[in-house]
Amino acid sequence: MVPLFLTAFVGTIFVIQFFVPHRPFSSMQGLLTDWVQIIVAFAIWLGALNLMRVSAESVSKREKGWPYAVIIIASFLLMAVIGFFFSGGTRFQDPGTPFDWMYQNVYNPLSATMFAMLAFYVASASYRAFRARNREATLLLLAGFLVMLGRVPVGDQITAFLPDGYRLSNLADLIMNIPNKAGQRAIMIGIALGIVSTSLRLILGIERSHLGGEA
Amino acid sequence: MRRALLLALVLMLARAGLPGARATAPPESPSLLPPTSAVAVDTPNDAGRSLVVRWVLSPSDREQDVAFAGYEILRAESPEGPFVAVGDTPARTNEFVDNRELRDGAQYYYQVVARRGEALAPSVIVGPVIPAAQWFHTGRVNTLIAVLVLSGLIIYFIEHARRGRPIFLRKIAGLDAVDEAVGRATEMGRKILFIPGIQDMDSVQTLAGIAILGRVARTTSTYGATLEVPVSRSLVMVAARETVKESYMATGHPDSYHDDMVYYLTDDQFGYAAALEGIMVREKPATIFLQGHFFAESLILAENGNAIGAIQIAGTAEPSQLPFFVATCDYTLIGEEFFVAGAYLSREPRQLGSLKGQDLGKAIILALLLVGIVVQTTGVFDFASLFLVQ
Numbered sequence: 001m002v003p004l005f006l007t008a009f010v011g012t013i014f015v016i017q018f019f020v021p022h023r024p025f026s027s028m029q030g031l032l033t034d035w036v037q038i039i040v041a042f043a044i045w046l047g048a049l050n051l052m053r054v055s056a057e058s059v060s061k062r063e064k065g066w067p068y069a070v071i072i073i074a075s076f077l078l079m080a081v082i083g084f085f086f087s088g089g090t091r092f093q094d095p096g097t098p099f100d101w102m103y104q105n106v107y108n109p110l111s112a113t114m115f116a117m118l119a120f121y122v123a124s125a126s127y128r129a130f131r132a133r134n135r136e137a138t139l140l141l142l143a144g145f146l147v148m149l150g151r152v153p154v155g156d157q158i159t160a161f162l163p164d165g166y167r168l169s170n171l172a173d174l175i176m177n178i179p180n181k182a183g184q185r186a187i188m189i190g191i192a193l194g195i196v197s198t199s200l201r202l203i204l205g206i207e208r209s210h211l212g213g214e215a
Numbered sequence: 216m217r218r219a220l221l222l223a224l225v226l227m228l229a230r231a232g233l234p235g236a237r238a239t240a241p242p243e244s245p246s247l248l249p250p251t252s253a254v255a256v257d258t259p260n261d262a263g264r265s266l267v268v269r270w271v272l273s274p275s276d277r278e279q280d281v282a283f284a285g286y287e288i289l290r291a292e293s294p295e296g297p298f299v300a301v302g303d304t305p306a307r308t309n310e311f312v313d314n315r316e317l318r319d320g321a322q323y324y325y326q327v328v329a330r331r332g333e334a335l336a337p338s339v340i341v342g343p344v345i346p347a348a349q350w351f352h353t354g355r356v357n358t359l360i361a362v363l364v365l366s367g368l369i370i371y372f373i374e375h376a377r378r379g380r381p382i383f384l385r386k387i388a389g390l391d392a393v394d395e396a397v398g399r400a401t402e403m404g405r406k407i408l409f410i411p412g413i414q415d416m417d418s419v420q421t422l423a424g425i426a427i428l429g430r431v432a433r434t435t436s437t438y439g440a441t442l443e444v445p446v447s448r449s450l451v452m453v454a455a456r457e458t459v460k461e462s463y464m465a466t467g468h469p470d471s472y473h474d475d476m477v478y479y480l481t482d483d484q485f486g487y488a489a490a491l492e493g494i495m496v497r498e499k500p501a502t503i504f505l506q507g508h509f510f511a512e513s514l515i516l517a518e519n520g521n522a523i524g525a526i527q528i529a530g531t532a533e534p535s536q537l538p539f540f541v542a543t544c545d546y547t548l549i550g551e552e553f554f555v556a557g558a559y560l561s562r563e564p565r566q567l568g569s570l571k572g573q574d575l576g577k578a579i580i581l582a583l584l585l586v587g588i589v590v591q592t593t594g595v596f597d598f599a600s601l602f603l604v605q
Binding site: 015021023027036039040043044046047048050051054065068115118124125126128129184188190191193194195196198200202204206207209211 | 358370419422449452453478488493514537549573
């Protein structure tokens with residue numbers, strides 16, 4: 001009952017504070033956001049310790065893929081030790097510290113590599129998706145083709161014989177600004193309604209899955 | 216006498232040639248004029264922490280006068296002063312919002328000073344004005360009406376459903392496929408991967424994803440399939456464990472549950488994506504659920520799942536990621552379908568009732584859209600302005 005009451009109480013306060021600027025409601029959002037950040041900061045230990053325990057068990061039992069668990073443990077300990085003991089204490093994030101060197105020269109390139117893979121995944125997904133299997137897929141293919149061509153200089157060069165305002169880039173803008181935007185807005189209206197309905201179910205205690213319980 | 220007159224004439228002629236000896240007075244340099252009609256009012260719809268000062272521009276404030284520096288705003292707690300500067304504005308602006316350390320219930324007086332170089336031209340002192348907090352934000356009446364109408368509809372239909380009246384639901388292919396997907400994994404002897412997104416429990420999409428996890432866990436428990444839930448946030452790990460544990464207990468298989476079914480990987484977006492990629496490639500799950508709040512990593516995950524031949528059911532309310540899921544997954548819950556999934560799978564009457572209210576809200580919005588198109592196109596009235604939220 002206590003978690004349900006807390007959910008209802010805090011949810012209602014958040015709704016009220018949107019309409020009531022008077023104190024104490026005006027400061028509620030900032031205060032509760034700070035509390036959430038503090039809780040999340042402490043909760044990170046739950047996850048980190050769980051990760052270490054699971055990885056250590058994987059190594060000790062020589063489960064499938066255990067070398068990756070070794071890498072996880074080693075990386076975690078390396079960054080933690082460098083950050084805590086060899087990087088100037090609370091100023092560990094300052095430029096020039098060993099922790100900063102690891103961040104800039106190891107973590108950032110790895111993260112950028114993962115992000116860069118998206119380019120290839122977009123190409124492979126597009127290759128599969130843009131096939132004229134049926135009417136809707138053909139329409140998608142045509143729209144995608146026009147927008148892609150309209151976004152590069154060669155699109156306008158191909159249609160240079162047309163007057164200004166009627167070239168491929170203008171057509172691409174038209175497709176993005178009118179049918180695409182209309183479709184996106186329709187989805188967002190549905191999403192907004194879904195959020196209101198879900199939030200109301202949470203506040204009223206009808207939806208309890210996040211507490212591990214059934215309605 | 217003649218000599219005196221001649222001398223006077225010579226002196227007059229000489230003086231005419233001297234510098235400064237002009238026939239007419241030189242033109243005066245333009246003087247700096249103060250701003251006028253200064254007023255100070257309480258900022259509306261706030262918590263009583265700011266005041267607004269407005270004035271009519273100084274006649275000296277012209278675009279051609281590049282030396283005109285702007286205005287300085289002075290404040291005091293009595294008309295006799297002392298006045299201190301609380302801010303300044305550039306030329307051709309006539310409003311200043313003062314939110315610097317205002318005290319509750321205190322009276323304030325203002326003076327607006329035009330500046331050009333060292334020259335100053337102050338306005339008359341205006342005041343007193345007292346900052347006050349308002350109990351209702353008048354710019355959000357339209358939002359309040361919308362919330363009350365929508366909430367009222369949802370609550371009405373929840374009560375309506377509680378009385379046992381049947382509610383029609385259209386089929387959602389992605390949700391009807393859950394049983395099939397779990398059955399496929401069971402037959403193949405491979406695991407089911409459930410990915411609840413990369414945001415924390417403060418995201419409503421994560422909560423919706425956890426609700427779906429509860430229903431999926433019931434199905435995996437019933438079928439005896441292996442469920443794995445790698446998460447990106449510690450609090451999500453805790454909530455997901457409770458949900459899965461409760462589902463396994465509810466279906467009578469508490470021994471099949473163990474805490475390591477739900478485990479934490481990393482908070483980092485691409486670190487999480489990399490770890491999941493590795494899990495997918497090495498362990499080749501037969502079924503992958505991507506239900507939650509995703510960003511750029513969505514395509515990495517979905518495309519990898521497609522590459523290993525898994526059946527994928529995705530759902531998110533992030534409009535920018537929906538096209539990636541639609542292109543790569545077998546089933547995608549789009550927008551509000553994602554939020555109704557928990558209710559749809561549970562078939563619990565009160566939850567289904569809320570869907571009915573949601574649908575009616577959508578019908579009202581559709582009607583307003585049609586009215587708005589006609590009214591706005593004919594120019595009768597600025598219908599769109601009714602929906603602006605401050």
